[in-house]
Amino acid sequence: MLHTFVALVSDKPGVLTRVASLFRRLNINIVSLTVGESERPDVSRMTIVCEAPESAAHRIKASLYKLEITVDIDEVGRSEAVIRELCLIKVAAGPAHPLGQSSRSQIFELANVFRARVVDLAPESIMLEMTGSSSKIEGLIQVITESGYTILEVSRTGRMAMRRGHHTSRVLKALGTTNGSGSQVNSPTDWNSQPAADILPNEFPEVHPEEDREDET
Amino acid sequence: MSNKNANPQLTGSEILWATLVGEGVTTVFGYPGGAILPIYDALRKFPIHHVLVRHEQGASHMADGYARASGQVGVCMATSGPGATNLVTGIATAMLDSIPMVAITGQVSSKVLGSDAFQEVDITGITLPITKHNFLVTRAEDIAPTVRLAFQIASSGRPGPVLVDITKDAQQATAAFDFDAAAPPAYRPHPMLRTTAGSIDQAIELIQQAQRPLILAGHGIVESGARDQVIAFAERRQIPVASTLLGLGAFPTHHPLSLGMMGMHGESWVNHAIQQADLLLAFGMRFDDRVTGNLAHYAPNAKKIHIDIDPSEINKNVKVDVALIGDLRKTLDQMLPNLAPHSDTAWIDQVNAMKGTAAVRDIINLPDNGHLYAAHVINDIWREAKAAGRLAQTIIVTDVGQHQMWEAQYFKHDTPRSLITSGGLGTMGFALPAAIGAKAACPEKDVWVIAGDGGFQMTAAELSTIVQEGYAINIAVINNGFLGMVRQWQEAFYDKNYSASPILSPNFVALAAAHGIAGANVSQRKDVTPTVTKSRTSGKPFLINFQVEKEDGVYPMIAPGAALHEMVRRPTHDPLLETAEDE
Numbered sequence: 001m002l003h004t005f006v007a008l009v010s011d012k013p014g015v016l017t018r019v020a021s022l023f024r025r026l027n028i029n030i031v032s033l034t035v036g037e038s039e040r041p042d043v044s045r046m047t048i049v050c051e052a053p054e055s056a057a058h059r060i061k062a063s064l065y066k067l068e069i070t071v072d073i074d075e076v077g078r079s080e081a082v083i084r085e086l087c088l089i090k091v092a093a094g095p096a097h098p099l100g101q102s103s104r105s106q107i108f109e110l111a112n113v114f115r116a117r118v119v120d121l122a123p124e125s126i127m128l129e130m131t132g133s134s135s136k137i138e139g140l141i142q143v144i145t146e147s148g149y150t151i152l153e154v155s156r157t158g159r160m161a162m163r164r165g166h167h168t169s170r171v172l173k174a175l176g177t178t179n180g181s182g183s184q185v186n187s188p189t190d191w192n193s194q195p196a197a198d199i200l201p202n203e204f205p206e207v208h209p210e211e212d213r214e215d216e217t
Numbered sequence: 218m219s220n221k222n223a224n225p226q227l228t229g230s231e232i233l234w235a236t237l238v239g240e241g242v243t244t245v246f247g248y249p250g251g252a253i254l255p256i257y258d259a260l261r262k263f264p265i266h267h268v269l270v271r272h273e274q275g276a277s278h279m280a281d282g283y284a285r286a287s288g289q290v291g292v293c294m295a296t297s298g299p300g301a302t303n304l305v306t307g308i309a310t311a312m313l314d315s316i317p318m319v320a321i322t323g324q325v326s327s328k329v330l331g332s333d334a335f336q337e338v339d340i341t342g343i344t345l346p347i348t349k350h351n352f353l354v355t356r357a358e359d360i361a362p363t364v365r366l367a368f369q370i371a372s373s374g375r376p377g378p379v380l381v382d383i384t385k386d387a388q389q390a391t392a393a394f395d396f397d398a399a400a401p402p403a404y405r406p407h408p409m410l411r412t413t414a415g416s417i418d419q420a421i422e423l424i425q426q427a428q429r430p431l432i433l434a435g436h437g438i439v440e441s442g443a444r445d446q447v448i449a450f451a452e453r454r455q456i457p458v459a460s461t462l463l464g465l466g467a468f469p470t471h472h473p474l475s476l477g478m479m480g481m482h483g484e485s486w487v488n489h490a491i492q493q494a495d496l497l498l499a500f501g502m503r504f505d506d507r508v509t510g511n512l513a514h515y516a517p518n519a520k521k522i523h524i525d526i527d528p529s530e531i532n533k534n535v536k537v538d539v540a541l542i543g544d545l546r547k548t549l550d551q552m553l554p555n556l557a558p559h560s561d562t563a564w565i566d567q568v569n570a571m572k573g574t575a576a577v578r579d580i581i582n583l584p585d586n587g588h589l590y591a592a593h594v595i596n597d598i599w600r601e602a603k604a605a606g607r608l609a610q611t612i613i614v615t616d617v618g619q620h621q622m623w624e625a626q627y628f629k630h631d632t633p634r635s636l637i638t639s640g641g642l643g644t645m646g647f648a649l650p651a652a653i654g655a656k657a658a659c660p661e662k663d664v665w666v667i668a669g670d671g672g673f674q675m676t677a678a679e680l681s682t683i684v685q686e687g688y689a690i691n692i693a694v695i696n697n698g699f700l701g702m703v704r705q706w707q708e709a710f711y712d713k714n715y716s717a718s719p720i721l722s723p724n725f726v727a728l729a730a731a732h733g734i735a736g737a738n739v740s741q742r743k744d745v746t747p748t749v750t751k752s753r754t755s756g757k758p759f760l761i762n763f764q765v766e767k768e769d770g771v772y773p774m775i776a777p778g779a780a781l782h783e784m785v786r787r788p789t790h791d792p793l794l795e796t797a798e799d800e
Contacts, residue, residue, distance in 0.1 A: 014341070014353075021345050054533070062529035068350040124650060 002031060003057050003089040004083065004161050007046040007064055007174045008038060015069045019046065022063055032085075032158025047160045076161045087114045087137045088119075089128045090153040091144055096124060099148075107149065114140040125152060134159060150180055224393035229357035229383065230259035232394045233321070236320045238263055239396040242292050244657050245321075246270055246279040253323025253386035268686060271678035273300050275650035277307020278676070280318050282654025285637045286612055286662075290317045290371050291654060297323045298336030301382070302343065303523035306644060309347040310379045313641025315436065316464060319367050320348075321401045326386040329354040341382050349377030355384045358392035360397035373404045375527045376440060397604035407546060416668065417548075419553050420522045420539045427496035427520070429564045430456045433479065433508075436463035436640075437501015437545050439633045444468070446549035447500060448466035451466060454559045457513045457568050459487045460484060461502045466630035474565060480508040481775045482622040485784055486571040488775070491516050492782040499523045501545045504534040505641070514780035524548050538788075547686025578772070579785045581627060585742050591620055591765045596627040597745040598665060598693065601753070611663045612637060612655050616672035621671050622771045646675030649692070653679060656688045663753055670696040670722045680732045683758045691752045692734075693759040694725050697767050705770045709785070729760035736760035 009015050016035060025032050031049040038045035052060065057075055064073045076083070107126050107176040111118060114136065119125035130137055137156065144151060228237065237245070246268045248395045249257040257756040260267055267403040270276040273295040280291030280792055291311075295304050301322040310454045325334040325734040341351045350370050352363050360383060424430060438447055444467060451458050458468045468475055473678055479485040479491060488510075491497065497519045502508070512534060520535040523530070541548050576582055580592045602611045613628055614637040615621045621638055628637050637655055639647040648668040656664045666673075673694050674684045683690055704718040726736035737748050739761055752759035772787035 017342070023769050058531070059529055059533060062527075062531070065528070066529055151618065 001052070001054050002051055003050055003060065004076050004078075005046075005048045005050070005060065005082070005157060006074045006161055006163075007048060008043050008073075009046060009067075010069045011037075011042050012069065012070065013045045015044065018067050018069055019034065019048070019064070022067065023048075023050060023060075026056075026063065028056065028060065029132065034158045034160050044081060047158070049159050070154075074163070076151070076163055081161045081163045083133060083159050084131055084138060084156045085134055085159050087130045087132075087140075088153075088155045089130070089141065089151060090120075091118075091126050091128065092124060092125045092150040094124045095123070097149075106147065107144070109149065110140070110143055114143075116140060118188070182196055224395050225277060226391050226772040228255065228259065228391050229360050229388040230255040231262065232360045233364060233383065233388070233390060234259055234263040235322060236345055236361045236396065236399065237265060237292065238698055240365065240368045241289070241496045244268060244283065245499075246283070246654065246657075247294030247321075248273050248276060248296065248300055249297075250300045250323065252297035252325055252385050253294065253300070253321075253388070255382075256294070256321075256323065256383075266657075267294075267490075268653070268682065270650070271681055272676065273303030274306050274646070275316070275653070275676055275679045275682065277304040278310065278644075278647055278650035279654035279657070280308055280320070281311045281316050281647075282614060282637055282651030283658045284316050284318055284654075285314075285631050285651070286313070286634055286655035287658035288432055288634065289658070290319055291369055292319050294321045295323070296336065296432040297313075297340070298338045300336075300569070301338055301340035303417060304380075305343065305347065306360045306642075306646075307650075308344055310642045310644045310647060311348045311378040312640050314639065315376050315440065316378065317371040318378040319364070319371050320380045321346075322380065323388070324353070324382045327384040329385065329666060330355075330387065338637040341380065347378070348380050351380040351382065353382045353384075355387050356392070356527075357387050357390035360387060360392075361394060361396065362401065365396075365399050366401040366490050369404055374406070383545050395486075397580045397622070406716055406760045416539055416541055417552055417555070420541060421496045422455060423496055423520050423522060423539060424498070425540055425557060425559075428459060429490075429494045429567075430454065430496040430498060432456050432458040432468075432495040433491075433497055433499045433502050434458050434464040434468045435500060435502025436461065436467070438464060438467035441501065441526070441545040441547075443500070444548035444633055446546055446553065448472070449550055449553060453553070453556050455562055455565055456498070456692050457490065457565050459483070459491065461505070461640075462625055462638065464502060465625060466633050466635045469631040470629040471631055476568065479647045480505075480781075481510070482626070482719070482771050483508075484626070484771050485545065485569055485575050485773045485786065487574075488556065488773070488781045489571050490568045492521075492780070494519045496523045497537075499525070500549075500589060501539070501600075503527075503530045509534060510775045510781040510783075511778055514782075517782075540783065552615060556662065574797040575579075580640040580769075580772075580787065583585065589740055589742055589763065589765045590769055591697070592623045592627050592765070592769075593742055594695065594739075594745055594763045594765065595620070595623050595667065596695065598667075598749050602663065603744050605750070605753070607663055607753070608632075609643075610661070611633075611665065612652075612659060613634060613665045613667060614638070614652035614655055615647050616666075617643045617645045617702075618669045618672060619769075619771050620667055620669050620703065622702075623695075626771075645669075645672035648672065649676050652687060652690050653682055653686070653693075656690050657686070660688075664688075666690060666692040668694055668738035669701055670694055670698065670725075671700040671720050673725070674720075674722065677728065680729065680734060680758075680760075683732060684732050688758060689756050690758050691749075692729070692758070693749075694760065695765055696721070696722060696725065696761050696762050697769070699767060701769075702771070704768070705774075708768070708770070711775070725760060725762040729758075734758045734760055736762065738762045738764060 034047045097103040097156050116128040116130035118131045244266045276293040280293035284291035325337040341353045354363050367381050371379045459476045476487045479487045522539045523537040524541045528542050602608045615624045648666045652664050652666045700718045729736040773784035
């Protein structure tokens with residue numbers, strides 16, 4: 001099955017290699033990986049989608065935690081998070097196309113239905129930009145192909161994910177920042193004195209299946 | 218160099234040594250070369266003893282042996298390129314056995330990084346999967362904070378090796394040095410390191426319900442210093458204790474609840490006890506494949522409680538019912554007050570009854586038939602140390618192979634850190650250099666190298682290091698003319714096709730003599746103990762070449778893919794033991 005992990009990692013050279021190397025070592029194929037800045041200047045945010053058995057999720061998460069560069073890891077399911085990707089599609093269309101000028105208007109219509117935007121119009125091609133779930137992007141690609149158009153190029157960013165609602169990184173929270181953008185805490189946190197609600201539970205789906213129920217809606 | 222003036226300006230090389238001194242380092246093992254010359258130039262100004270090795274692999278094994286014997290972080294050092302790559306085997310060995318180590322390597326100047334400069338190699342890239350973490354330092358001012366962080370990472374949580382690669386220009390540049398200001402932020406425990414009260418209650422309940430519980434004692438007991446807690450725990454509930462290879466000594470072998478080693482070459486009653494147990498308590502062990510045999514048939518009747526500091530070990534090989542993540546000693550301290558005493562000895566009696574014919578089959582109980590067996594040699598080394606009252610002062614360092622398993626079976630370890638052996642990686646050539654590290658850490662102890670004729674030749678160059686340092690190390694070469702464990706597998710699984718397993722050896726006693734080391738050949742059982750005593754009391758390095766039975770096997774043995782209870786036992790009528798002549 002596909003797992004989606006959000007990893008907050010320190011923004012330093014070589015961090016991507018460490019994460020990628022971990023997946024190689026575990027012999028797990030990365031489906032997509034996006035990296036970018038986060039709300040904190042020294043922290044990068046990665047969304048990693050990988051294909052692995054359901055039982056592997058805990059091990060991947062724990063292994064990611066073991067990397068010294070990791071700040072926090074979260075695994076997000078489809079229901080609890082907004083998962084999006086950006087896609088650029090270049091389609092052959094224009095006067096030279098068998099359908100002539102009407103090829104362009106037909107592409108425009110298809111784009112409208114999928115809420116894709118036209119970002120470039122050239123004599124021989126149209127470029128579309130689309131943001132959405134992976135299935136929606138695949139839907140547009142399928143419709144364009146089935147309508148007899150030739151797709152010249154596709155570039156997809158891979159998935160990005162963010163939990164819905166007032167969720168912030170538990171580690172950032174434990175460090176004393178409630179919204180993740182607050183000032184850094186200088187004093188070392190006494191982890192044992194944290195109130196029970198803030199401490200992280202032992203999460204073992206295989207061990208306590210009842211705790212995982214709410215994720216399956 | 219304890220200059221009280223505010224922030225003296227030092228070179229990067231001086232900063233490195235000053236930081237090592239500040240971290241409490243007294244000994245480093247290394248080998249100089251072009252890209253680390255500035256560091257070696259600054260060495261004379263600092264109170265650190267440098268042990269010059271004969272091959273950098275030896276340096277990393279010595280740092281490893283030093284760490285295993287002392288519990289402190291071991292430090293090794295090498296130049297760029299081949300120096301750094303030669304460290305790799307030792308770093309991987311430390312990684313697999315969770316040994317705290319810091320490896321310092323020189324690197325070409327930052328201006329030429331990535332240009333394939335002379336002796337340039339991407340050592341941080343190479344060691345990425347075999348270190349807990351590694352660093353490339355290109356500025357003098359980063360050296361102190363990085364090295365201090367490296368020590369913290371190496372020794373905190375689940376320990377492991379950390380490599381710090383320092384470019385030559387960083388070694389030569391100057392920067393202000395302030396040891397205290399370079400301290401890393403307080404150690405942040407693993408965010409998943411949480412043992413909730415609920416899971417402790419669950420564990421206690423499982424223990425109270427269990428009729429046939431068994432403790433699996435691992436290396437984590439030594440690392441966390443939980444020996445007393447484990448003893449209290451076992452005694453409180455009369456729970457027998459089985460040990461992993463690296464757990465030997467963590468729980469005293471002479472204790473009535475101690476069963477001995479489990480796994481591929483574990484004692485038969487231990488493996489049977491695991492298969493019959495209704496509860497396994499895994500204390501700081503990771504269910505390695507050499508311990509579990511076929512996972513599908515492992516401990517089929519048992520609930521499992523796993524206490525480990527590394528969350529990624531939970532449910533990795535064996536699915537457990539309750540996982541308690543955290544430091545073993547702290548976790549057991551939390552559990553002990555809630556653990557009601559239990560004095561029923563029915564289960565331990567049942568386990569002891571399972572020993573059955575094991576004693577009859579045991580090679581150690583055979584009368585002297587004129588042959589010398591490795592098991593006898595190792596058992597005699599133990600008896601000799603025990604008779605001399607030196608057992609608590611003895612460290613055995615083994616290589617890898619048959620002799621290693623015989624050591625585990627026939628040397629009865631009662632104290633933690635008294636056995637140093639490469640368990641996870643199984644590195645041949647480990648024993649001699651690791652023993653040098655152990656002797657450097659514990660000069661007052663009797664250190665024994667027990668190595669096979671194959672593994673000993675891999676790192677025999679370090680004999681010269683022993684003489685250079687004047688270390689009185691005892692070396693027992695168990696010489697059977699074969700790569701013994703390979704031969705045993707070829708006998709069992711490859712139709713006795715002894716492909717590349719017979720090995721020619723030099724005259725080891727003459728080799729030792731060439732280094733100025735005294736030695737003796739032993740091929741009779743009666744000569745074993747006197748020679749061992751002579752070696753131990755000589756106050757100098759001493760090598761004994763034990764010419765043992767050529768085609769002996771380690772038993773019991775679990776074939777790959779077989780379940781734990783499907784052991785191949787030593788035949789009661791072993792043709793090898795009955796014929797007077799070798800065939």
